[in-house]
Amino acid sequence: MAKQCCESKNHEEPTVDYARVTELVNNMLKPPGAGWYALFFTCVVAVIWGGSCFAKQIMEGLHVAGINHPIGWGVYITNFVFWVGIAHSGTLISAVLFLFRAKFRMPIYRLAEAMTVFAVLTAGLFPLIHVGRPWFAYWLLPYPNERALWPNFRSPLLWDVFAVSTYLTVSTTFFIVGLIPDIASVRDKAKSSFRKMLYTVTSLGWTGSNSQWKHYMSAYLFFAGLATPLVVSVHSVVSWDFAVGLVPGWHATIFPPYFVAGAIFSGVGMVLTLIIPLRKVFHLEEIITPFHFEGMVKLILLTSGIVSYAYATEFYVAWFSNNLFERFQFWFRPFGDFKLAFWGMFTCNCIIPLTLWFKKLRSNIAYLFIVSIFINIGMWLERFNIIFTSLAREFIPAAWGGYNFSWVEVGITVGAFGWFGMYMCLFIKFFPAVSITEIKELLPPPVRKKLPVGH
Amino acid sequence: MAGATQKFGLVSLESFVEFRSLKMRGNKIVVGVYPYMDDLLKTVEKVKEKGLDYRVYSPTARQEIEDATMPEKSPVRRFTLIGGITGCICGWSLAILCSLDWPMRVSSKDIVSIPGFFVIGYELTILFAALATFLGLLHYCRIPDLFRKIGYDPRFSDNKFGIAVGVEHAELDQVRKTLLDSGAEDVDVRDGL
Numbered sequence: 001m002a003k004q005c006c007e008s009k010n011h012e013e014p015t016v017d018y019a020r021v022t023e024l025v026n027n028m029l030k031p032p033g034a035g036w037y038a039l040f041f042t043c044v045v046a047v048i049w050g051g052s053c054f055a056k057q058i059m060e061g062l063h064v065a066g067i068n069h070p071i072g073w074g075v076y077i078t079n080f081v082f083w084v085g086i087a088h089s090g091t092l093i094s095a096v097l098f099l100f101r102a103k104f105r106m107p108i109y110r111l112a113e114a115m116t117v118f119a120v121l122t123a124g125l126f127p128l129i130h131v132g133r134p135w136f137a138y139w140l141l142p143y144p145n146e147r148a149l150w151p152n153f154r155s156p157l158l159w160d161v162f163a164v165s166t167y168l169t170v171s172t173t174f175f176i177v178g179l180i181p182d183i184a185s186v187r188d189k190a191k192s193s194f195r196k197m198l199y200t201v202t203s204l205g206w207t208g209s210n211s212q213w214k215h216y217m218s219a220y221l222f223f224a225g226l227a228t229p230l231v232v233s234v235h236s237v238v239s240w241d242f243a244v245g246l247v248p249g250w251h252a253t254i255f256p257p258y259f260v261a262g263a264i265f266s267g268v269g270m271v272l273t274l275i276i277p278l279r280k281v282f283h284l285e286e287i288i289t290p291f292h293f294e295g296m297v298k299l300i301l302l303t304s305g306i307v308s309y310a311y312a313t314e315f316y317v318a319w320f321s322n323n324l325f326e327r328f329q330f331w332f333r334p335f336g337d338f339k340l341a342f343w344g345m346f347t348c349n350c351i352i353p354l355t356l357w358f359k360k361l362r363s364n365i366a367y368l369f370i371v372s373i374f375i376n377i378g379m380w381l382e383r384f385n386i387i388f389t390s391l392a393r394e395f396i397p398a399a400w401g402g403y404n405f406s407w408v409e410v411g412i413t414v415g416a417f418g419w420f421g422m423y424m425c426l427f428i429k430f431f432p433a434v435s436i437t438e439i440k441e442l443l444p445p446p447v448r449k450k451l452p453v454g455h
Numbered sequence: 456m457a458g459a460t461q462k463f464g465l466v467s468l469e470s471f472v473e474f475r476s477l478k479m480r481g482n483k484i485v486v487g488v489y490p491y492m493d494d495l496l497k498t499v500e501k502v503k504e505k506g507l508d509y510r511v512y513s514p515t516a517r518q519e520i521e522d523a524t525m526p527e528k529s530p531v532r533r534f535t536l537i538g539g540i541t542g543c544i545c546g547w548s549l550a551i552l553c554s555l556d557w558p559m560r561v562s563s564k565d566i567v568s569i570p571g572f573f574v575i576g577y578e579l580t581i582l583f584a585a586l587a588t589f590l591g592l593l594h595y596c597r598i599p600d601l602f603r604k605i606g607y608d609p610r611f612s613d614n615k616f617g618i619a620v621g622v623e624h625a626e627l628d629q630v631r632k633t634l635l636d637s638g639a640e641d642v643d644v645r646d647g648l
Binding site: 017018019022142148149150151152153154155158159162163165166169170173174177180181184185187188189200201204205206207208209210211212213214215216217218219222223226227229230233237437438440441445446447448449 | 490491492493494510511512513514515516517519520521524525528529531532535546549550553554556557559561562564568571572574575577578579581582584585586588589591592593595596597598599600601602603604607609610611612613614638
């Protein structure tokens with residue numbers, strides 16, 4: 001009779017066996033029900049609405065959006081930074097926490113990686129939408145041309161092209177590599193011929209031999225090591241889109257760590273927004289336990305603290321600088337025309353996460369879901385604050401102005417959420433959204449003779 | 456790939472083809488299916504003592520299996536290093552040569568602005584290193600290879616461990632008995648490549 005290798009030190013870690021893990025994840029891939037179809041078609045309708053708004057913008061010009069002097073970067077750039085930020089947390093959970101051997105990442109990192117890839121795909125839409133003439137977007141690339149022109153390699157906007165493209169490629173590769181053994185597992189259980197064919201092709205013939213695992217684990221370690229500096233560098237580069245400029249409120253050296261911490265904060269919030277309903281709908285309580293949520297909450301508290309500190313630093317440095325324009329900017333943010341956005345951001349990002357210090361609240365999964373929604377809202381408002389308020393009150397009053405929000409921008413924003421949701425729905429139904437092999441790695445292997453505790 | 460010997464198929468086209476061929480010594484393959492990992496590890500020791508070609512399957516990576524079968528480092532790291540160096544050179548070269556080709560003074564910065572070009576070199580270093588690692592993974596794992604699964608059983612991706620041993624016809628019965636005595640719940644004999 002087999003005995004467990006050793007008893008789990010943390011009784012909230014998964015205690016299922018290998019077969020149960022395979023069964024639970026395969027159950028997620030059963031033909032979808034009415035709920036999935038309703039969600040999927042809602043996302044598709046949102047994409048169609050967003051797409052038609054974009055088509056209107058192409059046909060009539062950028063004037064249908066609210067972008068104008070002085071706020072030349074508006075909703076589209078806010079969305080771009082928001083979605084790139086969301087993507088970072090997925091890489092943190094899958095790569096950085098892998099290097100730290102954090103066990104709480106195991107059941108959630110697959111969904112977080114998927115979130116990364118789809119969020120970067122969503123973010124990549126916005127520079128194309130924002131430039132107004134997306135058919136000239138290839139001008140950003142360094143290709144030989146008859147005008148003898150090259151892009152400006154000293155510009156953060158071009159650094160962004162390289163950074164976000166690299167991030168998309170590396171994240172997608174990391175994602176695919178992680179999926180290979182799990183797809184092999186669902187391939188062997190697939191019943192329909194379509195799924196059998198799909199999984200046979202996408203698993204690349206993986207068999208799980210000793211040599212394959214050896215090289216796989218080595219490659220995975222290198223991917224994690226390469227993705228980790230990307231987490232830091234890509235959002236630092238995005239922050240330099242603002243910090244390299246002279247605009248009061250943007251020209252600050254705190255921007256790279258401020259943005260990176262904020263990105264992880266928003267991404268962890270989005271992971272919770274996705275994983276909590278997924279766990280409920282697919283009955284994954286045996287695999288995703290309160291232990292895993294505890295780890296996520298600690299990440300939220302840490303990054304919320306860093307973001308709050310960054311806000312305080314910005315205000316302090318603006319005052320300490322004795323620079324009239326900088327000081328005015330940081331008076332305008334809490335008391336000017338956009339004060340609702342500022343106080344909304346402050347409440348969602350700094351005050352509400354503080355409630356997670358109370359065990360009774362952070363143990364309540366439904367409350368965690370509500371907090372995650374507030375985090376998402378707060379982080380969108382943060383990007384709104386940074387971009388809109390700084391541009392609305394640049395230097396002298398002759399340069400001041402407002403913004404006319406338009407339905408085109410609202411439609412494209414909603415369409416972007418639909419675009420992201422559409423890909424997530426398809427992923428959850430066609431590929432294993434929870435990592436089968438890594439959860440099995442966490443579990444004690446089936447052995448005939450029990451080994452001492454701690455072996 | 457043989458558990459006992461290391462061939463990584465990089466030296467010549469011939470060795471590359473042989474590496475990808477998945478061939479095991481012997482004209483028969485005996486496949487054992489194990490419910491317990493420690494039984495499998497004991498079998499691996501016995502098979503190694505006999506000097507036979509073997510391959511071990513498991514539902515997940517296990518350090519115990521790695522220590523017993525392939526304790527040396529994986530050469531995937533070489534791909535990562537070469538890719539990273541290539542990317543670094545390409546990134547810096549791209550930015551520097553393009554700037555020298557069209558030497559436009561921007562914001563009083565140098566034509567060859569080292570701090571400004573750092574990001575381009577850095578990103579391409581990581582990109583090329585990651586793509587090279589992926590290629591190395593495909594090469595050493597010998598994938599994609601959709602249809603040849605020598606010694607594979609679908610139970611190995613679920614909750615069973617396995618060993619496939621390449622044998623000559625004369626050794627067949629002895630190896631079958633060894634696997635059954637070691638705790639295999641199922642033993643199958645298949646034709647080799």
